[in-house]
Amino acid sequence: MSSVISQEKKYKKFITIVSVVIPVAVAALFRIKIPNVAPLSFLPPIYATINGLTAVLLVASVIAIKKGNRLQHERLNTLALICSALFLVMYVAYHMTSDSTEFGGEGVIKYVYYFILITHILLSIVIIPFVLFTYMRARLGSFEAHKRIAKITFPLWLYVAVTGVIVYLMISPYYVH
Template sequence: MNNSQEILDEKKYNKLIVVLSVLIPVAVAVLFGVKIPNVEPLSFLPPIYATINGFTAVLLVVAFVAIKNKKVKLHENVMKTAIGCSVAFLVMYVAYHMTSDSTKFGGEGAIKYIYYFVLITHILLSIIIIPFVLITYVRAITNNIEKHKKIAKITFPLWLYVAISGVIVYIMISPYY
């Protein structure tokens, strides 16, 4: 595929990337405030979606190692699974918050500041990572490998931080559920 074709293929996805990058955080914010009445709280979900975050982190590392070892098909499959895990996490996270009250962190002193630092950076980067993941994925599926590699160097550590910090946030708040 020539360079101009790669650019055209990528441009087809740009509007969708912008829409999803705005729509997903807005939908999560809106749904976070919606409480479904008379529904049993889905209080079993936090350890499940925290585990999925941990699994996503492992998948990202496996995909990184795979591509470094030139196992392209394995890298592709693992990355698709990581994206699927992130989507599953998001669905469960929203479902939990639509049926359950938010849990307040009960720690005091320095640990409270550490918790809120990790939580806030996790939330902010989870919003920022959406277009990065989508652009990185589109560059891969449109075979724009050089641009894919360039943005993947940014996407990978950010996404890995979001996945790991999600687990840390869960571990820190779990005594207060």
Template sequence: MSETVSNASKKYTIWIWILSIAIPVVVAVLFSVRIPGVERMGFLPPIYATINGLTAILLVAAVFQIKKGNRKRHEQLMKTCIVLSVLFLGMYVTYHMTSDSTPYGGEGAIRYVYFFILITHIILSILVIPFVLITYVRAISGNFEMHKKIAKITFPLWLYIAVTGVIVYVMISPYY
């Protein structure tokens, strides 16, 4: 690894740590905040579920593009996935700042399936933050060998989160 690549990655390390800690903390704090005078934004869950689905599709498309050697298209798709994830997070937080959480009404074994998917989705959505940021920094720093190594971990985590986000929405939507 060249010294330039190493220095570029190091300068981002502090930001990766700050964002990886701050994002989940801020989201958790905002869950306890209610925006006064704003009505429930019940139209948001299907929108952010759609964003999750689109993110999953674009993640897969990005992998196909890089395997075909189309680095520029891969980069565009990955940047779009990051933007979509930020939009999702903004809408998700906004919804929860205007609405109480919806209790899941399913019974029996499906209830356990739902909570397993939900809990793994939430935990991995927190854990994936530094992976996405490190993967992105390695790419923009030109450290493609290390980018490729961590992307092999980041991709399935991020894809799982995007797909399970849709599944969670579909499973809870009858109870909104």
């Protein structure tokens, strides 16, 4: 048990650093434009699809563990984590080569869009340590601790994945092609 606790302490430092560095790096890279590079305008539908795939993987993962299939649960969560990382890389690459797109909707739909966008962005920052701690606890075999935090992580991560698709669908008519 003490070796698990010492491993958790080691990973806690790493997770804390990653949880701070990723949002700061994304915010900094968001402001950098790579000159003389063609905009990567083909990426938004790809990374929106990856967000959708992440949501499907998360739901399938919960179904797998409820059926007692721990190995499938682990594999699906690992794939969801990889998809989230791929999304992040593509999202940053797109914004480093393309101007931001303004939402063109009017009236109530504009407020709905910005509510979804803002909650998506804020929770995408909050979710980083939750996902990493949940994943780490499972990898270390701390299944009761994993289960407790997963009850919080799952709905937050699912919300971020689904709202990523919704944000894309709402703003896609306003992309300049």
